[in-house]
Amino acid sequence: MQPVSSQWILYQRAQRRRSDRPALIFAITSALGWRSAFFVLGGGGVLWFSVWVLSTASPKLEPVWHDDPREGDAPKEKLARIIVQIIRSPRFLPVLVVAVLINPCLYFSVNWLPTYFAQQHGLLPGSQLGWILTAIYLGVGVGNFLCGAGVLTLTRRGRPLAAARRTVFLLATVPLSICAAVPLMRLSPAVFALVAVNIGLGIWVAMYLTMVQDVSAAHVSTALGLLSGCGSLAGAVAMWAVGRVTQHTHSFALPMAAFSVSAVISAIAGWAASRETSLKGGTV
Template identity: 25%
Template sequence: MNSGGTLRWKMLALMLAGTVVIYVDRNVLGVLAPILKKELNFTTEQYSYVVSSFQIVYSFSQPVAGYLTDLIGPRLGYAVAAFVWGLAAALHALSTGWVSMAGFRALLGVSEAVAIPTGTKMSTIWFPSKERSIATGWFNSGSSIGSMITPPLVIWIAAAYGWRPAFFLTGGLGILLSIVWFWLYRDPEVHPLLSAAERAYIEAGRTPTPEVKPSFRAVLSRTKFYGVVIARFLTEPAWQTFAFWIPLYMVSVRGMDIKQFALFAWLPFLFSDLGCLVGGYLAPVFHSRFGLKLVNARLSVISLGALFMVGPALISFAANPIVAILCFSLGGFAHQMLSSMMYALMGDVVETADVATATGIAGMFGYLGGALFTLTVGALATTIGYEPLFALLFLFDVVAALVLWAFIGERAARPVTQPAQ
């Protein structure tokens, strides 16, 4: 069937741009962590409190954000959230110590909680099922792109003007995004530029669902959904580690200064970006070329990603800082390959009307897992070192893949045997 147009890809590009801005605003803290520890007298443990204040508030805000996204739609909710998170990001510049910084991080967590539920909702309503993994791979790649451009951008601003302007200027991106999103985005049902042919293509590739209000009860009644919840809890610590602990580790343990780190900091996130895209396109290949059911094709990509997460487990064997960066790069590629597929799975385990709500609930448990791991790193990094903690990320992802197969994997029906005559 002819796709009839490209408007859905333009909406996806807008979502991708929003995700880039989110992760720029979110990752400024991690990039500046070595500077902030000196300027504001953080200890490593206090830094973990600042990071976890975002993670904990973000986690509990996601179910509410997801429900509101399903209820009022992505256009208004995302626009308001972008304005608030841009303001919160800019306010970081007013911090006088770790306590005030933690407060601004909490405000950032409340507002950014709308991000992933909106992206998952948008890819579900704008794309047929066979293209959903590609769409989620592209919008999720914004997290890697944002994380990749943040170190050189922020370190340059900080070197030229100071760390406070770095927060002010990047926060302004969120406010600008708010205006652009509200101006350009519409759902497919009301978009005036969506052609009849493209509308038919999108609707033909989706499972028809009745128009109902989103429901927490409907989501929580689905057994398969709990597989996603457990997997998110286990896998989210990896991305939180890449975002908030790599700069501190490379400077404090591997001996890089902040400018040297900026030269190589983008590599793990470049590989993460590739992981998003490779995973998104690999699932349809497994489905069409090898005859796997679509759900099993997505799970196969997740399993490959889990195995490739061996990179962070090898950090302790890295002979020099560059090899350590490459180990993180393999981990970033692996994690984003499996992460994108878990977002794509959401439309397979719940109804379309509940996609953002379900994504929010799963995200809550994911970020709780990330917060617990962050606090663990803050408490133990100075005693047992970072490397054993990084090695746990590989184990977490392998267990997560096994859990998903157990809960969601589709098994072939047994052939009916005729009784002997």
């Protein structure tokens, strides 16, 4: 089994790359054409894999990639029992609420903002829309960074880890609540508002991953799979609902209001999860 911190770091890096990918695609497409996006991203993947293989070949990382031989003879826990333990955790329900609300918000941002700009502001696919979406989606990556940097700064100033996390995700909820007002804005203010929204969303995505660790420190991967699977299912249903609502109302007012409400409810659930958790020695 990988150490908890290693599992979280690897997953967070994958999540950050996934959230930054739309921005890279739009930027490359605008500058070089859509065919170039395939070659540039594919070449970047090959380069990243090569660097990753070389940088992780150190003997010091041997415990990360291989099970401890001393654990080979230990009895294996049944998956059903592990899942029951996770569900019985007092932190499971509030973190589940965060998962089924924050994941749909991320999916909405990635999948529906291009349609929003096309329908509400008349922007057709092209360089202008490409650069707007690039700026917005880069906000998610900035938020990922600010989450860790904010918690680290607060803890170095003497705040307990749990309190630092609460402060960061409560502050991140403020820009997310702005989303409800975006349909009332002109193009330029809407773009700036959505950049702020996605920065807050990036903070929340990273914070959600830290909350998963506190559900089950011994079975982080299983807890992450269970919670994120529920979040993905909720996201799929929510994206279908957004399509139905916008088709009938010809407006994004209701989906964006639901986005803001989801953020507030997630903040309440996150507060409940952090109050239940003893985070001494936790991972930022």
